[in-house]
Amino acid sequence: MLRAPHSCLIFVLTTCLNVLVFLPATAQSVVSERALRRVVGELAGDAMRGRSVGDGSVLAARYLEKQFQRAGLQPLPGAASFAQEFTVYQSRSQELTVSLNGQPIDHSHSVLLPGQPSFSWTATQARPPRLLVVPAGVPLRPYVDSVFKAQQDLLVLVHPDHSRWFNSLVAHYWSNSQYSLTPPDPFSVVLLLTTDTKATSFSVSGRTSVRPVQLRNVVGVLPGRDPAHRNEQVIFSAHYDHLGIRPAVQGDSIANGADDDASGTAAVVALARYYHKRHDNARTLVFVAFTAEEVGGFGAEYFSRQLQPRQVAAMLNIEMIGTPAKFGLRSAFVTGFEKSDLGAILQRNVPATAFRFEPDPYPDQYLFYRSDNYKLAQLGIPAHTISTVQLPSATYYHTVDDEIANLNFSNMRAVVQAIAAGAASLVSGQSTPTRLAPGTP
Ligand SMILES: [Zn+2]
Incomplete structure (x- = not known):
């Protein structure tokens, strides 16, 4: 008699365990608000100093x-x-001294696009600049092209009519580093407002300073389980870098980048855990946290060079999903929606009553071209970005106010679940x- 309840309990326990083991994991059961909040909290914490390349991004990686590792992924x-x-090569314009037709030119009327470590030109030298x-x-437009496609030393005299463009160059090049995957070209471009x-x-x-900087993407794989499909890849990605330290606003100088793009990165981690638990992916799934998106997409560019583009069936890049989209709760937009049927496929797998994948409502912002998906899209891969950001009203965007407190984790969970199901x-x-x-889609 006494044994009966005991064996009953064992029976109940094993039945429960069997149910747990054999029921496929669902996005509802695996993707939790708590897990999303934990990853965003770490990445957007002050300890990561805004995850800029060469600084806090190392800790984040x-x-x-x-x-x-914990999600159960394998290295490539x-x-x-x-x-x-x-x-990457980090170059920065350091110094420029100019006199033109006998007059010194003020610093605010001159700009140097970084190139050679040092140079000096005169009108009488053997090979003067063009x-x-x-x-x-x-x-x-044609002048901008000539400036940025220059292949030799170039001196540009810009009429003050174009001072808006000129001043944007001054503001950019005298206070920001430039990055490139190859060392800067051995020539320089100088522009003068005159x-x-x-x-x-x-x-x-x-004079230009140039220094090599070691960067890293973080890449993990779940190998495909179906021999007929394992050579085909689906990529889930987001960028983990952000802007680092900015001019202080009310004592805060860390651009934490909670929405941009700790939110997308947390989604990638959650999706990795989800698909690992499901154990049934026919295609090979590649999960990537890119670096150096904010400085020009160099993480995605390097990653794309290691790929066989034909083997990539799709790339779902996830950017800024922490706040509800223009279309309301339980919706997101897909950049470049009309360029492939990826968005339509996502929607086919999810009832529109539960979640809506919409076309990008801000085509004049060129978002398709402004995130890491574009580096892969140029190779012909159906590579799109999924986002919820309301760009015109997101006043925190690219400021020190992009904090975890702005994020709606319950909606974000719905977005990640919809991506998983979609x-x-x-x-x-x-x-x-x-x-x-391929080329410029
Ligand atoms: Zn971003």
Whole structure:
């Protein structure tokens, strides 16, 4: 008699365990607000100093490597760890001294695009720089192209008619570093704001600092379980870097980047845990936390160079999903929605009454081109960004006020669950989105 309740209990327990083991994990059961809040809290904590490249991003990468490990991911085939390391070159305009036609030019009327470590030019040297004059009242576009596609030393005289453009260059190049995957080209470009249209005499000397910086993407994989589909990949990504330390506002100088893009990165970690628990992905799933998005998408660019584009069925990049979208709760938009049928596939797998994937409501902001998806889209991959940001009214965007307190975690959980459910037929190999035109889709 006494044994009966005991054996009954064992029976009940094993039945429960069996149910737990054999029921497939659902997005509802795996993706929790608490887990999302924990990852965003770590990444957007002051200890990570705003995750700028070469500073707090190192700590953030180490944290994400641990998260990928815990989620049950594996490193890329042939890689020893989740870190995908590469070098960028950080260059910064340091000094420029100019006199033109006998007159010294004020610092605020001159700008140097970083190039050679040091140079000096005169009008009488053997191979003087090429001269480009931007007169008043002309459309700027072709001149902008000539400046940024220069392949030799270039001295540009810009008429004050174009001072708005010129001042934006001054503000940018004298206070920001530039980054590139290869060392800067061995020539320099100098622009002067002046009414002069001739450079009969000039002397120009300048200095640029260049230093290599080691960066890392964090990349983990769940190998495909179906031999017919395991060579096909679906990529889930977000960028973990942000802007670092900014001019202080009310004593706060850390741009924590809770929405941009700790929210997307937390989603990638949650999706990794979800698909690992499901154990049924036919295609190979690649989870990436990119670095260096904010300084030009170099993490995604490096990553894209290691890929076989034809093997990538889709890329779902996730950016700024921490606040409700323009369309209300339980909705998100897909950038470049009309360029492939990826958005339509996501919606097919999720009832529109439960969640809506909408086209990008801000086409004039060119968001499709402004995030890491674009580096892969250029290779023909159906690569889109999923977001909820209300860009025109998001006053915290790119300021020190992008804090965790602004985030709506219950809606964010709904977004991540919708992505998980929406991607089901991509993960199972049942749907393959149409490809983009390679080049500039
Ligand atoms: Zn971002």
